Amino acid sequence: MNPDEAARIQPPVIAVVGPTGSGKSDLGVRLALELDGEVINADAMQFYRGMDIGTAKVTLAERRGVPHHLLDMMDVTEEASVSDFQSECRAVIEEIHSRGKRAIMVGGSGLYVRAALDVLEFPGTDPVLRKRLEEACATVGLGVLRERLHSVDPESAARVADARRVIRALEVFELTGRPFSSYMPKREYFQPAVQIGLDVDRTQLKERLAERVHRMVDAGLLEEVRRLDEQGLRKGKTASRALGYAQFLKVLDGDIGVAQAAEETIVATRQFARRQLTWFRADPRIHWLDWQDPELVEKAAALC
Template structure:
């Protein structure tokens, strides 16, 4: 059974740094577990790791799609499972690091996306309705039949709205019910590591990270994508990008856009905590800027002990 090290936790907690350090010590190669880092040209807003920060460690699932191309959890699953097999075949350990919970879970456990095939007629009917009426009527319907799923989907993400409604129409089950029926069995030996931080400290780090992103040129990055006509793409619904669209349209001040980005990032971090703690049995390590090296040393020792058991 292939061993896979999986580092999870909220945004800005230090997952990328830890993944590189673990890969250096345990002959690993890193797979990004962030569903937005797959897009080329979306570097600053997704906090994509730099070549210097990689320290020579191979990284995968980064820059494999253009922003106008769709990328689903099923696509993510297929790619990650390929890289796990490829990395393991060389005698190295795959190290997955990221905060996209559903995507990571789908890749590592026995999720069968093909169980429910697309109903082309239903899809085309809904897509036509969206073209004629906009996305809100169908989104409101989703809110009525599956409010839990609706909270996870932006109204402008038409593909996901249609898919959730399509599953309901063709199976009688909501997307939430369908996902609960997925079996949480894995073909891998999974070694989870959860990084956490006090809420006050994490929120301060998130706010500071946004300021740094702006200094690095986030606004120009988003403007370049907006001017290419990519506003309606799913990739542009990512936090760090969608907040600036009203600013470019003259509907919102820059200050308000930055304020919303910080707020949305903090809320996303809270949702990440909740998701991982409710869905998976993970050992958690609390870190602070002062204790991070000491905490990482503890993680290395714990990992070494577990790996020696194999």
């Protein structure tokens, strides 16, 4: 079967996107019930077992019997990988479609969503080469490495500034012989897809996010962070930076109180929501629907 024939047979993947706190999880479940579908998590922090309260992970009751995939699949000490997610998510999509169900991806981690939906390659890594470049940066300075990058990949040199990204771009070039910029994603779907974005009232969202953080605190966020700290949360490069968890680790250290941690989490969450909106607004393929429209489910289902 050629790709065109496969595209005609397979229904489009559905992706529900938008800022944190906009109701993506609820819409995903309701669409799954409407369309006989199953949900695939695309929120990087919800990959982690035990990170429930602080990530607003959907509870069993909230799932309403709808199967959810790629939740609770990692320990907090493990590092999330976009390339691993790409292969795992595409395999789940294929498996769901093979059973005649609809695959509904839900999440606000923009790069993860694009990795699953779009034609996107991930060049490999080489720890030995990476270490050599890091040592060179420490010895001769970042400026020399930037000049080297400019000579082989001027487009990346103009886009990256910090040492980590300069080193990564040089690593990719030395490994593959291709400039790092050649791996930048294009807005081209890997397979048929429909993206539905939740269009929010920003003032209302700010208030909603503050209320949600306070509910998390009341529900035991500090105790959850304490338990995960005992399981090695600080060792995890991804999990330890999660909104709320980074702030409440400081409470455990005695640096700040619960009230200040909550306020810092609110500020950080609002900033994150703005970045998410900027990311998703840049994609012209997304169909935006009012998050509070009483006919939201019906309108979303009509697009699918």
